[in-house]
Amino acid sequence: MIDPVSVFLMLLSAATPLLFAALGELIVERSGVLNLGVEGMMITGALAGFAAADATGNPLIGFAVAAIAGCAISMIFGVLTQFLLANQVATGLALALFGLGLTALFGKPYEGVKAPSMALGPLRIHWIVWLGLAMVPLIWWFLQRSRAGLILRGIGENHHAAHALGHKVHLYRLAAIGFGGAMAGIGGAYISIATVLQWTEGMTAGAGWIALALVVFSGWRAFGVLAGAWLFGGVTVLQLRLQAAGIAVPVQLLAMAPYLATIIALVVISARRKGSAAPGSLGKIFHATS
Amino acid sequence: MWRLEPRSDAPLIWQFATPVLAVLATMLTGAVLFGLMGYDPFGAIRTIFWDPLFGASAGYSRPQLLVKAGPLILIACGLAVGFRAGIWNIGAEGQFIIGGITxxxxxxAAYPAEGWWIFPAMIVAGAAGGWAWGMIPALLRNWFGASEILVSLMLVYVAEKIAAWMAFGPMRNPEGFGMPGSRNLTQYPSAANPELIAGTGIHWGTIAALIAVVAVWVLISRHLRGLQIRAAGEAPRAARFGGVKPSALVAFCLGLSGALAGLAGLFEAAGPAGQITDGFGVGYGFTAIIVAFLGRLHPVGIVLGGLLMALTYIGGDIAQMMMQLPSATVQVFQGMMLFYLLGFDLLTRYRIRRRPA
Known part of the structure; x- marks a missing residue:
C-alpha cells in the first residue's frame, strides 16, 4: 500500500534541486542570457555545501556556502560573456565541464563522509524545500510586478532598446547570472546534503541540464517552472518506486525515465509554442556601439 | 577609458595566437593551482606537457598520443561543421557510445565466424548507429522545434544507461564468469582493430580521422554545402534568402557529426577499449568540443588541438602515477583552456582602443 502523502513528500523532495536551478536560470534567461553551465554550478554547490556542512555540522550554513560558491563560479561565465563578449553557448558548456572537473579534483577527501543530519521544518519537510516553494511567487512578483524585474525583462527582450533608455545591460545581466549561480548552488547542495547525504563525483547526474529544459518547458514563467519541477519529481519518484517494486524491466532502462521524459516534454512544448515565448535577445551578445 | 571596436575581419595573426596564448595561460594558472595544492608547480607542468613526448617513458607514451588523439579528431571534425552553422550538437558522447554498441x-553477432567482411560491416554499423542517434535531435528540431542542444545532451545519459544495460544484459560475455562487459573484440581477429604499425599507436581509427580531416576541409572550403554552412552560421537571414534550407542543414550537420562520433566509438570498442562495458563512454565526446574550439573549427587546427588534448590525457596519467596528482586535474585543465580561449578570442573579434577623454 502506497501512502499518497509520503509519495507527495518524496515528489517535493525530488523536485527541489530542479526547482532552485530552474528558477535561477529563469531569471538569467529572462535577462537575455543563456547559461548552459547550470550542471557545473550545481555540482560546485553540491561539493562546497557538503564540505561546509561537514566542517560546521550545520547544514544551513552548508546551503549558504553553496549559494556563494555557485555565485562565484558563475562569475567566470559572467565576466567572459558580459565583458569579454564570448559566445554564450561555448562558455556555458565550458563552465559545465570545468565545474565537473574542479569538483572531482577537490571532492576526493569527502568521498565516503556522511552528511550531518538536518532538522526538519513544518510538516516533516526540509526548510530548504519550503524556501524553494516560497521562491516561486517571489520570482513571479519580481518579474511581473517590480520595477527592477520590468527592466530585466526589457533587457532580455531587446537589449538595444533597453540600452537606449539608459539601462545598464551588462550589470543587470551580471547580477542575473550571479543569482542564477547561487540558486543552482543551493539546488546542487540539496542533492548532496539532504537527498543522497554524501558526496560522489558527478552526483548531479544531468539535473542541471534537466533544469535548462524545464525553463523552456515553463514558457519562461515562474509557476510553469514549479509545474515542470513537480512533473519531473513525479517521474523520478515513480521510477524509484518501480525499481523498488522489482518490476521486470532492467534497472538501467528505468533509470532513463527522467531523461526521456525531458525530451518528450521539450518536444510537446516546442511543438505547441514554436519557441515564440523565448526572450527576444536570448543568447545574443550585446556590444554597445555608443 | 578603453573601448572595444568590432573588427570587420579576423586577423590571421590573432587566430593563430589566441590558442597559443590560451595554452600558456592554462599552464601558468595550472602551475599556481599546483603550488597552492602543495605540489611542485614546474615539475607538474613538465610531467603533463613535456614528459609524454620526451620523458623517460616516452617510448611507451608517444604511441598513446595517436590512440587518444584519433577519436578526438574524428569527433571534433564533425562537430566543427555543425558549430560553424550554429547547430550545437553537444551529445557526441552519446553518439560515440551508440556507435560503439551497434x-x-x-x-x-558474427562470432565466432571469421571473414574479411566482418570488420567493414562493423564500421558501417558503427557509423549508422551514431548517425541514427544524431538524427534524433535533428528530426525533433526540424519537426517540433525542440532545442538540439538539450535533446542531444539528454541522449548522452540515455546512451550511458543503454551501455550499462548492454554490459549487464544482452551483450554480457557468456564465457565471462558472470562479469559485466561484452566479449573482448581484440581477441577475435576478424573484428579486432589492431595497431597497424607496431609502436606508433596507429589503428584504423587514426586513418579514418585523417580521411575525415581532409574530407571536412574539402567540404568547408571547396563545396557548395560548406559555403551554405558558413553562410548559415555567419548570416542566417542572408543564407535563408539565398535558398539554404535550415532543416536540411540541421539534418546534415547532426547526421554527419553523429556518424563520425559513431565511427570513433566503433574503433574504440574494437581496439583500445576492446569491449562494451558499463563505463564505455570516457568523455571523448565532450573533450572533442574543446578540441573543435581550440582548433578554431578548422580541420588542421583540430589536428593540433586533438594532439594537445591527447597530450594532457597522457600527461595527466603520468602525473597521477608519478606525483599522485588526482586524475580529475586533466578535466580542470581542459575546461580552463576553453575558458581562456573564449576570453582571448576577444582580441580576434575586437580592437581595443583608447577612448578619447
Whole structure:
C-alpha cells in the first residue's frame, strides 16, 4: 500500500534541486542570457555545501556556502560573456565541464563522509524545500510586478532598446547570472546534503541540464517552472518506486525515465509554442556601439 | 577609458595566437593551482606537457598520443561543421557510445565466424548507429522545434544507461564468469582493430580521422554545402534568402557529426577499449568540443588541438602515477583552456582602443 502523502513528500523532495536551478536560470534567461553551465554550478554547490556542512555540522550554513560558491563560479561565465563578449553557448558548456572537473579534483577527501543530519521544518519537510516553494511567487512578483524585474525583462527582450533608455545591460545581466549561480548552488547542495547525504563525483547526474529544459518547458514563467519541477519529481519518484517494486524491466532502462521524459516534454512544448515565448535577445551578445 | 571596436575581419595573426596564448595561460594558472595544492608547480607542468613526448617513458607514451588523439579528431571534425552553422550538437558522447554498441553488436553477432567482411560491416554499423542517434535531435528540431542542444545532451545519459544495460544484459560475455562487459573484440581477429604499425599507436581509427580531416576541409572550403554552412552560421537571414534550407542543414550537420562520433566509438570498442562495458563512454565526446574550439573549427587546427588534448590525457596519467596528482586535474585543465580561449578570442573579434577623454 502506497501512502499518497509520503509519495507527495518524496515528489517535493525530488523536485527541489530542479526547482532552485530552474528558477535561477529563469531569471538569467529572462535577462537575455543563456547559461548552459547550470550542471557545473550545481555540482560546485553540491561539493562546497557538503564540505561546509561537514566542517560546521550545520547544514544551513552548508546551503549558504553553496549559494556563494555557485555565485562565484558563475562569475567566470559572467565576466567572459558580459565583458569579454564570448559566445554564450561555448562558455556555458565550458563552465559545465570545468565545474565537473574542479569538483572531482577537490571532492576526493569527502568521498565516503556522511552528511550531518538536518532538522526538519513544518510538516516533516526540509526548510530548504519550503524556501524553494516560497521562491516561486517571489520570482513571479519580481518579474511581473517590480520595477527592477520590468527592466530585466526589457533587457532580455531587446537589449538595444533597453540600452537606449539608459539601462545598464551588462550589470543587470551580471547580477542575473550571479543569482542564477547561487540558486543552482543551493539546488546542487540539496542533492548532496539532504537527498543522497554524501558526496560522489558527478552526483548531479544531468539535473542541471534537466533544469535548462524545464525553463523552456515553463514558457519562461515562474509557476510553469514549479509545474515542470513537480512533473519531473513525479517521474523520478515513480521510477524509484518501480525499481523498488522489482518490476521486470532492467534497472538501467528505468533509470532513463527522467531523461526521456525531458525530451518528450521539450518536444510537446516546442511543438505547441514554436519557441515564440523565448526572450527576444536570448543568447545574443550585446556590444554597445555608443 | 578603453573601448572595444568590432573588427570587420579576423586577423590571421590573432587566430593563430589566441590558442597559443590560451595554452600558456592554462599552464601558468595550472602551475599556481599546483603550488597552492602543495605540489611542485614546474615539475607538474613538465610531467603533463613535456614528459609524454620526451620523458623517460616516452617510448611507451608517444604511441598513446595517436590512440587518444584519433577519436578526438574524428569527433571534433564533425562537430566543427555543425558549430560553424550554429547547430550545437553537444551529445557526441552519446553518439560515440551508440556507435560503439551497434558496431560491436555486428562483431558479436558474427562470432565466432571469421571473414574479411566482418570488420567493414562493423564500421558501417558503427557509423549508422551514431548517425541514427544524431538524427534524433535533428528530426525533433526540424519537426517540433525542440532545442538540439538539450535533446542531444539528454541522449548522452540515455546512451550511458543503454551501455550499462548492454554490459549487464544482452551483450554480457557468456564465457565471462558472470562479469559485466561484452566479449573482448581484440581477441577475435576478424573484428579486432589492431595497431597497424607496431609502436606508433596507429589503428584504423587514426586513418579514418585523417580521411575525415581532409574530407571536412574539402567540404568547408571547396563545396557548395560548406559555403551554405558558413553562410548559415555567419548570416542566417542572408543564407535563408539565398535558398539554404535550415532543416536540411540541421539534418546534415547532426547526421554527419553523429556518424563520425559513431565511427570513433566503433574503433574504440574494437581496439583500445576492446569491449562494451558499463563505463564505455570516457568523455571523448565532450573533450572533442574543446578540441573543435581550440582548433578554431578548422580541420588542421583540430589536428593540433586533438594532439594537445591527447597530450594532457597522457600527461595527466603520468602525473597521477608519478606525483599522485588526482586524475580529475586533466578535466580542470581542459575546461580552463576553453575558458581562456573564449576570453582571448576577444582580441580576434575586437580592437581595443583608447577612448578619447
Amino acid at each position: 558496431g560491436a553488436a555486428v562483431g558479436l
